[in-house]
Amino acid sequence: MSEHLAAIMDEHGEYCLRVAYLYVKDWAIAEEIVQDVFFAYYRQQERFEQRSSLKTYLVKITVHKSHDYLRSWKNKRHILLEKLHIDVSKRTPEKELLEKDDRRILTTALFELPLPYREVLILYYYQELKIREIAEILASTENTVKTRLRRARQMLQEKLDKNDWEVLGDDIL
């Protein structure tokens, strides 16, 4: 069984980790989330009925776990401490370097978006999921997803230069 899980992690671990990071903006926490994701999958494998691909299923768990974390007191306390600059000692040099990196234009702009808009961009453009799959993962309607996606594109456009904006292409929903 461990071999099976290891094989699944080999195939799907990387993008689950990246999705979690794009939600929580912290690699250490993203690793914790991914750990929970694979543990949840391992424990309740029988629930995966292959109605969707394994990738979509794992992304769904990752999204839910990330939501759980963002709603948790742990995260709220973390945000509060960051705002109060009490948590300065926890800021690693790597983290500071990344934050100062001018090349992280898209990531910075993405993190400035509210979560409902950021997540549809992540799932649609980064995970390349279909609108129907996103609606299922987020437990909302396809129209809601389309509306959010349109607004998210507008919001992102305001934050990016014309050159950087081209990354989203001329996708018409």
Place this chain on the structure above:
Amino acid sequence: MTSFKDKLDKELGEAPRFSQPLQKRILQHVKHKKRRNRQYPTITFGAVVMTLLLLFVMGPWGQVETTKHATIVELAQQEAIKQFTMAQNWGKDSFKAGRTGWIIGQQVFKEESERDMLKQILQQATVTLKDNNFITYAKSDIWVEFDNGQVIKLKMYLNDTELVFTDQQTNISYKVKNENLASVYKNLVQRSEFNINSSELITFLVIFIFIGWLVDKLLRRKFNIPKEPKYVSTGHQRTIYIAKFLNVIFIWLFSMKGWFLHTAATCAFLAVVIVSTIMIEYYYGREEKRHYVSIISSIVMLLVFFIYFMYIL
């Protein structure tokens, strides 16, 4: 033109982040936590058993309530009645009155005049042979507690002129020939009648179902809990079916044995049903927060039930 995905990957770093040490850590975590699978049902089972034991210890079954006495007449002459409860019962084999607070649908009598009346009945009683042909129009069970803690259980039969009762412990029958006492007792019996109006019951059921539906709808909207699919997996479906089947069996058994009249039995039944439902939803539908619906619905429904219960009593 670079795509969004490529650009983002470049910004996040193209080297893999999901490292071998992380994978090893997850596998170790999985192996370590595997043992916990049994903890979950064990804790649930333990909690249910502990609740039942607590109710058993606190309840009437856990209390030593009878001591031997020669006759009820002697007992009534020597000891004062502390309180008594009464319940209508036309069944020969069952007894529906009991300790206060533990039986549903019984009337509690603590007033001095009521206690005196029963004391007079008991003191004036004479032992008689059991007459199965005795014509009555009121049959009731009476549970009596004396000041010294002693308890007796009586099955009382009444007609216009006389009262006949049987001590459930000794099976001795007694007769009281006193029209005045029979008349006073008759008034008391009429007062203690426990009737649920059928139209009130239907109104309550409609309100109950409507509130249940509304709470479910609001919670699902608030927490984004999908209604479909109804079951998360086949395991979930199977467990729900088994739980429903067991519930029906228990309801049938409790109704046949008349256990629903016992507050402790009803509470234990409700506790087991509610806890098992919440646990099943938590176990299978935690990702979708399905247990939120079970928990909050149970609280609201219990509250509604409690209000109705206070209204009818």
